[in-house]
Structures are given as C-alpha cells and as structure tokens.
Amino acid sequence: MKPVGSSVFPFAFALLLSFPWATAAHTHENFLQCLTLSFGNSSSISEVIYTPSNSSYSSVLQFSIQNPRFSTPATPKPLVIVTPSHVSHIQAAVNCSRTHGMQVRVRSGGHDYEGLSYVSDVPFVLIDLIDLRSISVDANNSMAWVQSGATIGEVYYRIAEKSRTLGFPGGIATTLGIGGHFSGGGYGTMLRKYGRASDNIIDAQLVDVAQLTLT
C-alpha cells in the first residue's frame, strides 16, 4: 500500500489520505516493537502475530467471522492479529496496545451479531484466543477447566468422551466460543432444569493487566 502521490492530487488532499496511513503504520511498528520487548524472544513472537502482509492473515481473520456483513473489503481490519499461546502473550498485547493507543478486540468464536469482537472504527489489535482452547474434564468430581478460546461444541465433546451421564448446560450452536458465551449467560436446552452456563461456573482465572498500565 502506498500513499496517493501528490503529483496527481492537490497537495492537501494527498496529505489527508496519507496521514492516517502513516500514523497507522507507525503505530503498528511501535506496537510490534513493544511486543518483541515484552516477549523477550523475537522467535516466539513471530509465531503468534499476523500482520496484513502475512499470507495467513486473511484466513485467520475470516475463520470465525460468523456474520458475512462484516466480511467485506470495506470492513475495517485489525493492524495486527495476535493469537496468544500463553497468558503472558495476552498481557503483553494489552499492555502494548494501550501504550501505543490502539484499541483491543478480543475474539473467541466470533458469534457476536455486531462484529464487535473483530471490527473497530479506530486502529485496533485483534487478540484471537483460538490457541487458548484447552479443556480438562475431571469426571469424578463433575468439574472441568476450559480456556476461553474453546467452543461449546468442543466442551460437550470432551465431556462426552469422559462420561455418558454428565453434561453442561450451554447453547446449541456448537461453534460458539465459550469466552463470550459464558460471559453473556449461555442458555440452551438444559435451561429449565440446570439454568444457564453462567449459573454453573464455579471458578475463573482472570488475566490481570491493570498493573501493567502503571507507568
């Protein structure tokens, strides 16, 4: 992508077009530099970030866009997609976004109707939790630990692998990401007897990023 040449357009117009581009590019470079510093390992960062020049960028972005209305060339795209594989990657991504004035969008299954988990009108970073999706079922104690990038279908599947009698009351769309599904309530066919998904959450691990903003 190049700024429009001033020889073709009046100078002021060219300036208007190229300014947001230059700012975005600058912000995005600073963001990447910040991430590299935070990770302390540039080879591990290169495995979890996708910039638009990466050949996989589009497929990673499209993968969980559930509403085709937000899958058009005109839809604003993230400057960087981060697919954390460790909690510290989330902290670094949030920290660096704040430092460099970029909004953060967090996506699990992408089922939100308004595209809010992967669209923004201002420069933004998409933190896609697709690689934080482990599910550990303790059937003896009727409990499970689930990471927020897992889908509700995967949760049902892993429970069914361990037990023929246990279940979990959530929605019926199996590609729902549990991050948004649980935080929004989560109702489905077991609602009358067992309530919503959120009624059956007994503990949660939160990623603390507040301390990182005290500079």
Ligand SMILES: *[C@@H]1O[C@H](CO)[C@@H](O)[C@H](O)[C@H]1NC(C)=O
């Ligand atoms: C957060 O970002 C600031 C500014 O880039 C950096 O100095 C700091 O080391 C970062 N902290 C963490 C924990 O990543």
Ligand SMILES: *[C@@H]1O[C@H](CO)[C@@H](O)[C@H](O)[C@H]1NC(C)=O
């Ligand atoms: C950097 O990350 C890569 C990939 O995760 C890992 O194999 C390597 O050991 C790490 N290097 C250091 C110095 O931490």
Ligand SMILES: *[C@@H]1O[C@H](CO)[C@@H](O)[C@H](O)[C@H]1NC(C)=O
């Ligand atoms: C695209 O990004 C992924 C994830 O960061 C990385 O593993 C891959 O090497 C990149 N590919 C190219 C062509 O840059």
Ligand SMILES: *[C@@H]1O[C@H](CO)[C@@H](O)[C@H](O)[C@H]1NC(C)=O
């Ligand atoms: C679950 O309970 C059974 C029967 O008491 C026992 O054999 C098994 O080891 C337990 N599994 C786990 C993972 O604790």
